[in-house]
Amino acid sequence: MRNPTGTTCGPERQLLQYMLDHMRTELIDTVRGLSESEARRRLVPSMTTPIGLVKHAAFAERNWFQRVLAGLPDSECDGAMVGEDSFVVSDDETVADVIAEFERAGDRARAIAADIDLDATRQHPVFGTVSLRWIYLLMIQEFGRHAGHGDILREQTHATRRT
Template sequence: MPASKRDHRRLLVGSLDPLSSLATPKLGNTATARPFGREHRQPIDRNRELARCLRRETYDMNVPTHITDGPERQMLEYMLDHTRAELIDTVRGLSETESRRRLVPSMTTSIGLVKHAAFAERKWFQHILGGLPESECDGAMVGEASFVVSDNETVADVIAEFERASNRARTIAANIDLDATRGHPAVGTVSLRWIYLLMIQEFARHAGHSDILREQTGATRRT
């Protein structure tokens, strides 16, 4: 992984389909971009940038400075998509063996972190926000056991599972107000805003975990 990419991740204290959830909000004509290490401000066309993101052209979700202001919901969804992208980025290019390598005393692995993130998407968006019974969620609802990846699942399989769960989360949340609340059996009353903030924290934290594991894996390759 290029050093610059790791440096940006550390600076941002963070960790899939970028910006697909931003198709709904009304965007202004311009935004202000402030690249790292530069004093000047450069106006950009926000709608044009969004279109480029959705076409997966040159947008780099690892440096989220293209949209730095805007409505609260737009910024929350933008940063959530950024952390989703960062987490996936930590496992791309790893072999199946490397992705499962245990380099810490716990059962944490790079592929297991992405598997767990897919569970978190289902738990908070399908079950809590959407009100679906756990039996109707489109994947296993197994809590801490969600870190376990079966032998027949590949890195590509787990990434695809996370992407499906993220896409469904966007669909469920799209027409729900940030102030709308739901009940959680342990936490109590939570709003969609709180769920967004929780998921940003969760995925950023796990992307940091996985980034360290990847650096350790890279070190073993060189020895």
């Protein structure tokens, strides 16, 4: 991994924040440069599309940082809070819109987490007691996995351009 900032050593929080931001960027990069139709193309049996992965990631940011960490009610979160539909992108949303939604969710996540100790805990209805540290690790894992999915979909998209 190229690391121009030299963030390979340092305080744990700095490393977690750097890696989460890096994974956010990697996920966004999987849709940059795709046409609107390419970003929506279903190349696997599931509802997974490149743009849908970024839409889902925005939901995950809101769920974990706004709902769980900040304790906000769904009405005060920045977007839809229905997990089952988190991969669904409406016809009037563009790639740029969905990227902007994800970036706003990331900005708000950073602001929410800024003054919270890594060991601070919250309750989650499925996972039980979770710490901010665990949320960071979960999001890094989630966005890394989805960036990998996006890379494969992008590769498949580029292959269909050549045929």
